[in-house]
Amino acid sequence: MTSRDIEQGAAWIKEARDIVVFTGAGVSAESGIATFRDEDGLWAKFSPSQFGTWQGLLDVAISEPHRIAEYLTTLLDPIAAARPNPAHRAIAEIERHRRVTVITQNVDGLHGDAGSSRILEIHGSLLDIVGPMREPIRRLHRSDLARIVTLLREARGESSMHRPMGADPSTGFEISPRDLFSILAPFMTLGTGVFCRPSIVLFGEAMAEPAWSQAVHAAENADLMIVVGTSGMVYPAAFLPSQARAAGARLLAVNKESIDADLMLHGSAAEIVPALVSTAFG
Ligand code: OAD
Numbered sequence: 001m002t003s004r005d006i007e008q009g010a011a012w013i014k015e016a017r018d019i020v021v022f023t024g025a026g027v028s029a030e031s032g033i034a035t036f037r038d039e040d041g042l043w044a045k046f047s048p049s050q051f052g053t054w055q056g057l058l059d060v061a062i063s064e065p066h067r068i069a070e071y072l073t074t075l076l077d078p079i080a081a082a083r084p085n086p087a088h089r090a091i092a093e094i095e096r097h098r099r100v101t102v103i104t105q106n107v108d109g110l111h112g113d114a115g116s117s118r119i120l121e122i123h124g125s126l127l128d129i130v131g132p133m134r135e136p137i138r139r140l141h142r143s144d145l146a147r148i149v150t151l152l153r154e155a156r157g158e159s160s161m162h163r164p165m166g167a168d169p170s171t172g173f174e175i176s177p178r179d180l181f182s183i184l185a186p187f188m189t190l191g192t193g194v195f196c197r198p199s200i201v202l203f204g205e206a207m208a209e210p211a212w213s214q215a216v217h218a219a220e221n222a223d224l225m226i227v228v229g230t231s232g233m234v235y236p237a238a239f240l241p242s243q244a245r246a247a248g249a250r251l252l253a254v255n256k257e258s259i260d261a262d263l264m265l266h267g268s269a270a271e272i273v274p275a276l277v278s279t280a281f282g
Contacts, residue, residue, distance in 0.1 A: 026229020
């Protein structure tokens with residue numbers, strides 16, 4: 001990538017009237033949250049068929065509750081501590097100059113914390129707890145996630161001192177399903193109590209509505225889509241860039257790896273997105 005590429009991308013941002021910024025896990029990587037499919041990604045440690053589906057989670061919760069505790073500690077701990085990075089903040093900054101819709105696959109709430117106002121969380125949010133019909137029940141704070149992580153760690157600390165029969169030999173991490181369910185009660189009920197869960201979309205589930213319908217509409221009406229930090233492997237979300245392009249939008253991509261785009265800027269989102277925005281409006 002050259003400074004000419006940045007200037008070209010910035011010129012497109014300046015020329016655009018309706019911008020969609022479509023983001024994935026890479027935009028939050030520099031906030032300390034691992035992506036899914038990079039080498040150190042979440043799915044390298046936890047299989048998506050077990051941990052990315054509701055049935056898989058229920059099965060593991062009953063047969064190996066320590067694995068759910070380990071998974072949730074790995075997932076929630078960085079999100080509980082995360083702050084927006086310069087990429088999130090630069091995306092929010094575009095709104096001061098152009099009409100912008102942020103469509104995100106991320107469930108970490110960081111675009112909202114950065115100040116973007118029109119955000120479509122098409123895979124839901126870890127901070128929004130919903131009931132059986134996806135009706136809102138409560139909104140969590142990051143500190144609530146931190147508390148759950150602390151309780152899971154405490155459960156682990158106690159049991160590794162006693163190392164009971166049946167503990168996972170690799171971690172010494174034992175927790176009974178009952179203790180697990182009780183720690184998780186404000187966050188999700190796995191088979192007990194009044195059903196609640198975060199609004200995140202697991203594999204095989206319908207997309208979050210009305211966010212998804214609004215996202216399709218926004219993509220079809222954009223004249224520029226900036227695609228930041230997504231591998232484009234997960235459908236139907238991955239249809240959005242081609243829908244936008246088919247409706248006449250230019251595609252500008254910022255990613256560490258190559259993806260299909262009219263202009264591809266390789267590298268770190270936290271470096272490139274602020275450079276684009278300051279070149280366009282600075
Ligand atoms: P992936 O992990 O599939 O892709 C992350 C992308 O970000 C990769 O293309 C990386 O090269 C890129 N990347 C990593 N660090 C970056 C950085 N600092 N700057 C720029 N790019 C960077 O994550 P997603 O595409 O978001 O869905 O995954 C899509 C969906 O798959 C997720 O929403 C989740 C997951 O399974 C569900 O769970 C339903």
